[in-house]
Each structure stands twice: as C-alpha cells, then as structure tokens.
Amino acid sequence: MPTAVVSTQGAFTVLRFGRLAAMGVVAALILIAGVWASWSSAQYVMLTKGRESGTIEVTGCGADTCTGPYTPISAGSQARERVVIENSAAVADGETYTVVMKPGSSEVVRSGPAGILYSWVPLGGALLLASVVVAGGLGRTWAAWVMAGSGFALITAAFLVI
Incomplete structure (x- = not known):
C-alpha cells in the first residue's frame, strides 16, 4: 500500500510542475511577443x-x-x-x-512622449493578457495584479497623451 500513495503523490507533483512550466512558457511568450511588436517602432522613437x-x-x-x-x-x-x-x-x-x-x-x-507611449501599446496589451495566464495558470495573483495594472497604466497613458 505505501507504494501506491508515493506513486500518486509523485504523479501529482509531476503534473503540477508540468502545468507551472507550461503556463510560465505561455506567459513568457506573450510578453516576448509584446516587446517584439513594440520594439519594431519604439527603436526609432527612443534611439533618435x-x-x-x-x-x-x-x-x-x-x-x-x-x-x-x-x-x-x-x-x-x-x-x-x-x-x-x-x-x-x-x-x-x-x-x-x-x-x-x-x-x-x-x-x-x-516622436516625443506620444510616440514613445504609442509604440509601447502592444506591450501593454501583452501585460494584460499575460496577467490572466499568471493568475489562472500559475496562481500568482499579486504578480498578475501588478502586470495588469502596469499594462492598464501604459495603455491609459498612451490614450491620454495622444
């Protein structure tokens, strides 16, 4: 009997680690895509x-x-x-x-503040999207709230400046 309990706990640990790894990769890919999309125009505005x-x-x-x-x-x-x-x-x-x-x-x-903020809007959207993955898939609600707040602040600032 003890081997069945150990086997079940081991399987649970492996599945939990797999879920965390998969959700971490998904969140990282979303953020990388946001930076990539933003950098295509931000490089010209920021490095003048x-x-x-x-x-x-x-x-x-x-x-x-x-x-x-x-x-x-x-x-x-x-x-x-x-x-x-x-x-x-x-x-x-x-x-x-x-x-x-x-x-x-x-x-x-x-160029200027409006151009900088507008070029980083895709990253703001990626932060909002990744925050859902971080909260639901990784169970890190505090980090998710920080990410969502940052994304919302970035998009709002761009909207107000433009």
Missing part, C-alpha cells in the same frame, strides 16, 4: 541619435496610412514631398506631428 527628425503635415489619409510633406528639424535631414505614417488614433488629417524617419524608407513614426 543619428536619425532624421522633423515634422509631417498630414494632407491625406487612406485606409491604413496617411501621407504628407516632411519638413526637417535635425541637421543633415532632407525635406521630402511625401512621407507615409501609419493611420491610427494618433494621426488626424490636417494636423502636424513631430516624427522620426525610418532609415532607408519614406516611412515615419511619431
């Missing part, structure tokens, strides 16, 4: 040294992008008749925005 910066006056918007002339601010930057910016809640037709050029393209991203 040596990059062309200027302003864009949005003259027209399509379904996915807006266009307008680019006026340089930084030394060595060249004026362009038409650059492209993502059409989002952060861009309105007829407005002027400070932007940073993506190297080797005609695309620009918003």
